[in-house]
Amino acid sequence: MASLLSFMLWGLTGVLAIHSFSVDIMVSSENEKDEETSFIMGEVNLCSNVANNVFLPYVGNCSKYYLCMYGQATEHPCGAIDSTHLLRFDARTQSCTDDEDIKCLPECKSSVLSSFCYDRTCSKYVLCYNNQAVLRQCQDGLQYNAETDRCDFPQFVDCVDNLCSPVNNPNDITYIPSKAQCDKYYVCVNAIPHSQLCAGGLQFNPKCNCCDFPSNAECTITALQRNIKPYSRAPPRRADITCPEKGVHFFAHQTRKDAYYYCLDGQGLTLDCTPGLLYDSNVHECREPKNIKF
Numbered sequence: 001m002a003s004l005l006s007f008m009l010w011g012l013t014g015v016l017a018i019h020s021f022s023v024d025i026m027v028s029s030e031n032e033k034d035e036e037t038s039f040i041m042g043e044v045n046l047c048s049n050v051a052n053n054v055f056l057p058y059v060g061n062c063s064k065y066y067l068c069m070y071g072q073a074t075e076h077p078c079g080a081i082d083s084t085h086l087l088r089f090d091a092r093t094q095s096c097t098d099d100e101d102i103k104c105l106p107e108c109k110s111s112v113l114s115s116f117c118y119d120r121t122c123s124k125y126v127l128c129y130n131n132q133a134v135l136r137q138c139q140d141g142l143q144y145n146a147e148t149d150r151c152d153f154p155q156f157v158d159c160v161d162n163l164c165s166p167v168n169n170p171n172d173i174t175y176i177p178s179k180a181q182c183d184k185y186y187v188c189v190n191a192i193p194h195s196q197l198c199a200g201g202l203q204f205n206p207k208c209n210c211c212d213f214p215s216n217a218e219c220t221i222t223a224l225q226r227n228i229k230p231y232s233r234a235p236p237r238r239a240d241i242t243c244p245e246k247g248v249h250f251f252a253h254q255t256r257k258d259a260y261y262y263c264l265d266g267q268g269l270t271l272d273c274t275p276g277l278l279y280d281s282n283v284h285e286c287r288e289p290k291n292i293k294f
């Protein structure tokens with residue numbers, strides 16, 4: 001309790017210090033910290049926009065997972081083969097296994113800024129900096145793009161993992177239109193989307209779950225060419241503000257609307273939004289200007 005109180009006081013002094021810059025800022029209100037994982041979830045709800053019965057990985061421990069039900073996450077341990085050998089959770093197969101080459105979430109074990117997808121949600125990701133994992137959430141249907149380390153328009157990511165329920169029903173096969181390509185669609189098998197292409201210039205039509213003439217499919221995807229350097233492959237840019245000494249904070253940039261500051265325990269970086277997005281200090285993320293109430 002004492003540490004929580006001192007933490008809150010630190011947060012308060014941080015607010016006062018930054019307000020003297022007269023910058024429009026917002027301190028993330030909660031920094032809930034899991035002692036075991038040092039994984040900060042902040043205000044992100046793990047299971048929002050995730051189908052029922054989907055299992056999500058646990059950041060920092062491969063032998064645990066979450067079950068999502070009606071937007072609520074419950075934590076579960078994987079079983080063990082014996083006292084020294086724990087099974088490990090694989091988000092791809094949605095099961096605990098003793099398979100050696102499972103895909104476990106990466107760990108935040110570097111001082112360099114990087115990020116990785118929080119498997120199966122499409123919109124959530126883990127931001128890593130100075131060995132600290134912070135869960136982040138893209139807004140309004142934007143998706144996390146692992147190639148650029150930030151939230152992006154779905155046509156540049158085309159993630160549909162969150163729409164595949166692991167419960168197979170042969171009488172009700174789940175077809176999902178691609179978000180990137182009119183002639184592409186996905187079929188869910190055991191919670192994994194498998195991509196398919198329509199032949200002969202046909203396009204996927206969600207009304208019949210079939211390949212159809214473009215005039216019937218009425219697909220309106222437009223893709224643009226871009227050139228964005230991922231944070232992890234670009235030199236870090238120090239924030240030109242004084243960061244609060246403790247905790248995780250996101251602040252609006254002093255002069256740019258399409259950038260923001262990420263402060264972790266006194267260290268600050270400047271992060272850019274994907275072109276076309278602006279930073280919204282109410283949700284601490286970049287989003288389309290039409291969704292921001294200035």
Ligand SMILES: *[C@@H]1O[C@H](CO)[C@@H](O)[C@H](O)[C@H]1NC(C)=O
Nearest residue numbers: 036061062063064077078086
């Ligand atoms: C990970 O979780 C399992 C299951 O709850 C637990 O037995 C194990 O001690 C944890 N490992 C670490 C490194 O915390």
